[in-house]
Amino acid sequence: MTPSRLLLFAGRLERSLWFRPAVFAALAVAAPALAPLFQPYVPEAAAERVSIEDVDRVLGILTSGMLSVAIFSLGTMVSALQAAASAATPRARALISEDRTAQNAISTFIGAFIFSVFGVVGLVLGLFDAAARVAMFGLTLLLIFAVIVALVAWIRRLTQMGGVHEAVVLVEAATARAFAKVAAAPWFRGRESDGPPEDATAVPAERFGWVQAIDAASLGAIADELDCDLHVAVRPGAAVDPLRPLAHVAGAVDAACAARIRRAFVIDGSRTFEQDPRFGLIVLSEIASRALSPAVNDPGTAIDVIAAQVRLLAGWSAMLKGLEPPGDRPRLFAPPLPVQDAFEDAFRAIARDGAGVVEVGIKLQKGLGALAALDPERYGAAARAAAADAAARARAAMGHGPDRAALDRARRDVGLDG
Template identity: 30%
Template sequence: MKRTRLRLRQTTQEFWFIPAVMTALALILAEAGISTEEAYGVPDGLSFVYSGGETGSRNLLSAIAGSSIGVAGTVFSITIAALSYAAGSMGPRLLDNFTRDRGNQLTLGTFIATFAFSLYTLRAVTGSQDQPFVPHYNVTFALVLAIASVAMLVYYLAHVTGSINITHVANLLRNDMRDSLMSATQKEDPNRDLAVAPPPAFWQGGEVLHAPSGGYLQLLDHDLLLGRADEANVALLLHVRPGDYVFPNSVIAVGVPRLPDGVMDALTLGDRRTVGQDLEYSVRQLAEVAARALSPGVNDPVTAIDVIDRFGDALCSLQDRRWPDGVYYQDHQLRLVVPVTDFDGLTNTMFNMIRQYGKGSPSVMLRMLEVFRTTASCLKDDERRAAIRRHARLVYEDALANTANSGDRADIEKRYRELLDTLANGQDAEVKAAAQHAVQQAQGNRVR
């Protein structure tokens, strides 16, 4: 069932889906309007309905059909240009965010539906002397669609320029990342029992499952795997997690004492990574935007700083949430162990690439240390604070090694010391520093 929902969601997000549905509906409405008028005619009281003759309706429908398909071609051209810009400046993996955009799909669908409706109606106009027929309802509705097309064109021009704005893209990716984080983590429960996985020796001698084909693991149905393992009264260890590339004939699961039936039914493989269970994919998309911004050809540290801020936002939202254990029991019997993303892995994906590409930019390094400091004041868990300390140390060392200016080096050392104070003293140091900063600002305002 989850696999079916995944495929259905992927299909409905395709760029062609909404235009195809709107075109089909337009053809159905055109036929319904023609049939209704043939059966009942047009009441005299409906003054708003088109009342022209055969020649006028033909000319009108031809003009609407020709102009709508012409503007649709222009919309296609603008879309391709926007996609080319996005692929060049923000990375080809972000193209899905533009093709999945409902505004782009609705605009294209409106023009194609107008063309299909007008063309289908045009074929019903007859000018014979014995039995002339003009589908007045349809001509009226075609006029409505033409006006709607003009409105959609104005909307689209504003929408497409906003959709390729880097801040807008960063916010979209931030929302995807936050949704994935909330789905992957759970509310902290101090009374819960910590599930512990058995040692590696437990799985020795178990039955091994080799991957029949290759591809990215897009979806893992935990409930189905847990149910199959419980029915077979076995323990199952999975070696892959969503986002991993599964190589053909590689070991992906071990069952003790044997494998349950239908393990592959719970694993959905595909040609590309998808947002959802693959938490690191959403993070990598944002990290790639920052890495491209820091490349010598672009040299845009402001965009990298925007991305760092979004990462800090995501980490602070994890204050009261925990990672799943990846260990599942049924009736006190071990049934399933799956690998999961942890806080260390998440921060590695967030900051390693940015640090490596931005080590020569003092402004980026300073902002990373500032975000680490704020994040350290939000997080209470010692392991997570240790991960922040480790990344801060890496940033500090790389920044000093690649910064020659004495003033910039002094700023980096100051930010690093403030971070260490926050890690050592908790929120008290952060509150004290904020108070001192406010006092300094007030004093500066009085001097001015």
């Protein structure tokens, strides 16, 4: 496995819900075994004052309480995930499950329970002498303090967990990180591709799925070894199948080399946020569409999502301005992230589902007008096309003349009526 793929999967492992509890559990198992190592540092007076009954009593309190608290915390998190799926979108569940406060709290509670169980077992078996008992008592007090801190942080987190606003914030943050990766290496540290040569060898996928990530370092190394240009045909977020090329090589490619090229593309059954900012834009628009449904009727959330989309695209523009992309893989070529597609991902569903809501229509026109004025060279055409589409949908859906007039006035105010 290449370093890039190793870092990708290590990051996913570290963010998974079960990883931190597993690490805390391992530390909790090891802690009682390490208690005798503190024996030389324990004063004799302290060893005389702490009895087996004292340590057993405190550990018993932790044993009886922490398991219930851990189960309650897990149940609360499951409820928050279900609430986010029903109120926002199921795609936001992955981000909520990666919440650091929740993971730390659950890990602390489970670790405290396991530590206390193994501590009680050690006391029953007579594994701790007087000095080791003092060390165990000190470790228990430190653990109680950690439990208190985790419990307070968890209670504070519960006031925000699972809401639509939190889902919007988390998706916006994940999308911003993905845009930052794209802006730092828009062509994967290679050069922009204007299409492969006609005689290039296509390397298709071997399975159906979505491209989640691309190991560009491996592709660059393969291009250097072959001493020929390698054109990446898809970006993260693309749907692939055995008939769609992943890459084109300007030269002959044997089966072993084709297999290496395929391994550079992480393909699975769903899209992820890591290298796919368009997925984040789609998820945000899903949240807005659900808010605009007749069952929810929450145009305020849709307006918040439009503001988030505008911030993301404005931030992407700011990151690209004045940036000199690294080009240390001269034989690697890749297509840019299509601006037109990004605008459609962000705004088309909102324009469709919010066509009859004048407040949403006005916010769309103002947001798109701001983006067109902010970066007319990169965003001008796409923003004007999205604004014209939204205006046409709104005029067809609005039966009240003053609403249509307000929409047209908003377009004139931001310079989109031309």
